[in-house]
Amino acid sequence: MFTGIVTDIGEIATLTPVAQGQLHRLRILCRYDQTGIADGASIACNGVCLTVVGSGVTGDRTWFEVDAAAETLGMTTAKHWKAGTRLNLERALKIGDELGGHIVAGHADxxxxxxxxxxxxxxxxxxxxxxxxxxxxxxxxxxxxxxxxxxxxxxxxxxxxxxxxxxxxxxxxxxxxxxxxxxxxxxxxxxxxxxxxxxxxx
Missing domain, CATH: 2.40.30.20 (Elongation Factor Tu (Ef-tu); domain 3)
Known part of the structure; x- marks a missing residue:
């Protein structure tokens, strides 16, 4: 779950089609602390909840990778994303976090x-x-x-x-x-x- 309060603006570094184009693997640059990004964590990217499959640090920037599946590509603006696209990012809520916006699922309609x-x-x-x-x-x-x-x-x-x-x-x-x-x-x-x-x- 999310709140719709953006905590960083990320930038797509690379976008690679995999699984015969049914998936796009994105590497996204951000300012989050990499030590706090676990594989399997959820991060909303322009309102789309995506699962982290890897992370690291390059220079002074953290990066994380996510997979956008065919349904996501078909129903959202993810089909237009490319290297250089800037994305609103939000980490998933933790117990005790302030609910500053409203309850957001991260499932774009x-x-x-x-x-x-x-x-x-x-x-x-x-x-x-x-x-x-x-x-x-x-x-x-x-x-x-x-x-x-x-x-x-x-x-x-x-x-x-x-x-x-x-x-x-x-x-x-x-x-x-x-x-x-x-x-x-x-x-x-x-x-x-x-x-x-x-x-x-x-």
Missing amino acids: GIATIVRRENLPDMARFTLRTTHELARFIATKGSVTLDGVSLTVNTVDDVQFSVLIIPHTLSVTTLGAWQDANEVNLEVDLMARYAARLSEMK
């Missing part, structure tokens, strides 16, 4: 597309579009996770919704580089999904 970026004084407002299937779980003042970042929904209009990004978030995540037509990973609020499921069973 799909993709949202940026319809419009509005630059405001020190801030930015993004309007995004998603599918009807996912839009029904998005509510004004509710939570969404976009590329691994916990955000509050400002407005909802059918399949479009907007979020306002404060200066701190723009500076410590990759969101400052978002532009019109970019695709981002979307995870809807778990509570909204469970509430909808319960209402369907009545």
Whole structure:
């Protein structure tokens, strides 16, 4: 589990197709302490929970390797990742950690597309579009996770919704580089999904 509070920005050093292209092995550079990264640990990469299969240190940078499987490549923006792509990173929660965002599974539900970026004084407002299937779980003042970042929904209009990004978030995540037509990973609020499921069973 995660909170949607980014703790580092990583960079893909290498991406290697394996298993006849059904897997991509990624080596990601980061600033985490390598001694604290165990094989089998979970790290959210742009909101996608991936399992560490190796780690080490090169120069002054820690690296870790993860495998992105065919389903991940098909359902998320991982299909567009390449060497040099910057990723929002978050380590998995430990008992006693502060829950600063909201409960995030790290299982992206799909993709949202940026319809419009509005630059405001020190801030930015993004309007995004998603599918009807996912839009029904998005509510004004509710939570969404976009590329691994916990955000509050400002407005909802059918399949479009907007979020306002404060200066701190723009500076410590990759969101400052978002532009019109970019695709981002979307995870809807778990509570909204469970509430909808319960209402369907009545």
